[in-house]
Amino acid sequence: MKLAPLFSGGKDSTIALYKALQEGHKVPALLSMLSRRDDSYMYHVPNINLTKYQSEAIGIPLISKTTSGKPPQENIDLENALIELKNNFEIEGVTVGAVHSNYQYKIVSGICKKLNLNVFAPYWQQNHEELIAEAIKAGFEIIIVGVAAEGLDDSWLGRKLDFSALDDLKKLNKKFGIDVGGEGGEYETFVIDGPIFKKRLEILKSRKVWDGVRGELVIGGIDLIDK
Numbered sequence: 001m002k003l004a005p006l007f008s009g010g011k012d013s014t015i016a017l018y019k020a021l022q023e024g025h026k027v028p029a030l031l032s033m034l035s036r037r038d039d040s041y042m043y044h045v046p047n048i049n050l051t052k053y054q055s056e057a058i059g060i061p062l063i064s065k066t067t068s069g070k071p072p073q074e075n076i077d078l079e080n081a082l083i084e085l086k087n088n089f090e091i092e093g094v095t096v097g098a099v100h101s102n103y104q105y106k107i108v109s110g111i112c113k114k115l116n117l118n119v120f121a122p123y124w125q126q127n128h129e130e131l132i133a134e135a136i137k138a139g140f141e142i143i144i145v146g147v148a149a150e151g152l153d154d155s156w157l158g159r160k161l162d163f164s165a166l167d168d169l170k171k172l173n174k175k176f177g178i179d180v181g182g183e184g185g186e187y188e189t190f191v192i193d194g195p196i197f198k199k200r201l202e203i204l205k206s207r208k209v210w211d212g213v214r215g216e217l218v219i220g221g222i223d224l225i226d227k
Contacts, residue, residue, distance in 0.1 A: 002026045003120055004085045005095035006033070006078075006108065007062070009051040011142045011161065012097030012123070012181070014191040015135050017058075019122040020095045021196060028089040029061045031081055037069030042078075042104060046146040046188045046216050053222045054191065057199040079111045086115060093118030099128045101183050128181030132166055139195050143203075146188030148214035150176045157208045157217040161189060190219070199224040 005017045007030040020027060032051040033042075055062035063085060067077035085091050094112055098105040098121055105121060112119050123131050135142065142161040147153070151172040159165055169180045178186045192201040204221035 001092045001118065001120070002028060002090060003093045003095045003118075004029055004031050004063075004082070004089065004091040006031055006097070007051055007055075008032065008048060008097075009054050009190055010097070011132065011135060011140070011189040011191060012099060012183075013095075014054075014097075014194065014196075015131065015140065016095050016097040016120070016122055018138070018140075018194065018196050020120055023122075025095075025120070027060055027095075028091065029063050029085060030055055030058075031085060032062060032064045033067045033074075033078060033081065034064055035067050035069030035074070042067075042069075042071070042074050042107065047190050047219050050190070050219060050222060053201055053224065054197075057197045057201055057224055059198050075107055075111065078108075079115070082111060082115055082117065086117065091117065093120050095120045095122075097121075097123065099123050099126060099131065099181055099183060100179075128179070128183065129166070129170065132161065132181065133163070135194075136162060136166070139193070140191055141193035141200075142189050142191050143217070144187050145190045145217040145219070146215070147186070149178045149184075149186035151178060152187055154208050154210040154215050156187065157210070157215055158206065188216075190217075193227075198227065200227055201225075 003025045007013050065081040067074045147156045202223045206219045209216045
């Protein structure tokens, strides 16, 4: 099947792409939706402008579209983007990294049904903790670039999501009830390497923005390194 992944550069959308390629699906292009608002429930925001580097590192072209970041217009923006991809690349379906987000899954499914497209959600309703562990074991290098939950302070910004970090997230889940996978917006991630990457992303400069409650690692420069 020819698929167009909704690609944010975070762990879930990247691992869903990985799964699609593993299963032999063709991926002619990635789709990134660039929200004008930083409080979109639908779209990942931190460092979304850097998916072009991941696209180049993976070796799949990127289509970027601007969205209002506010419903219902952001859903119309996605529909229009998928119509364009269907016309230009003859896609048959959409890959989505949703695991437990009913909001995202319902919207994408509704749009795909309207456009006669399939939904490929390989990790839907699975254990998010196990999926993160699977990604780490597979060799994905994931860093945390946004935090917005009790127990997550600025020390998490730029931290690698490895087994140590996963253990700490499990402890915070027990203490504060945060989602280990971050699907409630507790944290956001950015993937800099993995088995589908032909080149590795090296962060040249970054800065932390922290307001005492939430924060973001703003990446200011990236280089692509041969592997």
